[in-house]
Amino acid sequence: MTKCVFCGKDEADFKGVYLIKNDGSINYYCSSKCRKGHLGLKRDRRKVRWTEAFHVSREKRRAKEKEAAEKAGKERAEKAKKLS
Numbered sequence: 477m478t479k480c481v482f483c484g485k486d487e488a489d490f491k492g493v494y495l496i497k498n499d500g501s502i503n504y505y506c507s508s509k510c511r512k513g514h515l516g517l518k519r520d521r522r523k524v525r526w527t528e529a530f531h532v533s534r535e536k537r538r539a540k541e542k543e544a545a546e547k548a549g550k551e552r553a554e555k556a557k558k559l560s
């Protein structure tokens with residue numbers, strides 16, 4: 477199984493392209509879409525909606541927001557208690 481560096485898709489058959497850098501790191505791209513997005517257009521994979529990294533970061537962000545909202549709600553309730 478090879479994992480695409482950009483979109484994070486696991487592939488059993490190798491249809492894509494390997495990029496082997498001089499420092500020895502190996503990047504695998506499943507499609508030209510991913511290769512061009514990463515190397516040519518220099519897109520941030522966390523900002524491209526169809527990648528795995530985007531969904532992971534979005535879930536993290538949502539969890540954080542939820543936590544913050546719960547905290548704010550608790551603080552508000554405590555304040556209301558103190559006042560009454």
Ligand SMILES: [Zn+2]
Pocket residue numbers: 480481482483484485505506507510
């Ligand atoms: Zn890909």
